[in-house]
């Protein structure tokens with residue numbers, strides 16, 4: 001396969017599901033309305049310009065990232081609820097499981113949650129990212145048998161081409177087991193106009209491509225829809241004031257969920273870096289924070 005399969009935005013949800021089941025990824029042409037695309041550009045491009053570049057090879061030394069997008073723009077709401085994305089995601093995320101509760105047999109399905117929001121801007125000179133699966137954060141096992149933990153979208157805010165870093169995808173890799181190593185030679189670039197979008201499963205190997213242009217930025221808005229069972233049952237973040245959490249030893253802070261852990265779950269974007277929330281519980285000298293919310297950086 002030399003490219004990711006594509007559908008028009010008037011396609012049926014069942015067409016999106018069929019291609020995701022077959023290839024693990026699909027491009028939807030003209031996914032964003034012109035108004036949404038213009039709004040995303042107006043709201044996010046000036047903020048991205050001020051972000052520091054990444055500080056590791058995975059984030060990208062020539063890549064700017066901005067998260068918490070729902071506070072920076074109102075235009076992500078329409079992406080998350082677009083039927084071709086949300087309804088297709090529900091197909092993979094909301095498969096009921098059967099349980100006994102006393103004498104009654106229940107089928108309970110996960111809901112959908114927005115697991116991650118991020119604008120990603122590759123500057124000229126950014127090399128290809130390592131190939132990876134985004135459901136690695138859940139330590140998901142493969143093959144998944146069709147029950148996915150995450151369905152991701154990359155909306156093109158600029159055009160996506162092979163030479164400016166259009167996302168590399170390995171079609172069919174969502175079906176691989178955990179032993180098979182992905183190779184760049186198996187990946188195809190996502191080529192799409194600004195306003196189009198790539199939907200892909202959390203189990204599909206992909207990576208940011210290399211931006212070999214001299215003066216062109218490649219910009220995307222990425223969201224993840226995740227199965228809602230991947231979280232703490234009690235909402236510690238709303239129940240406990242930050243200063244109470246900060247007053248406990250680090251071991252308790254981690255157990256309460258104020259830690260991104262080794263599988264990189266629960267990070268907070270600050271100044272373009274995805275940092276561990278444990279850092280927000282300390283002042284600049286490393287002493288526990290008192291009386292205020294998050295540390296001012």
Ligand SMILES: O=C(O)CCC(=O)C(=O)O
Pocket residue numbers: 120129134154165166167168206207208209220
């Ligand atoms: O920028 C891209 O095209 C992909 C980025 C990505 O996959 C990631 O950061 O997890």
Ligand SMILES: [Fe+2]
Pocket residue numbers: 132133134206207
């Ligand atoms: Fe990724």
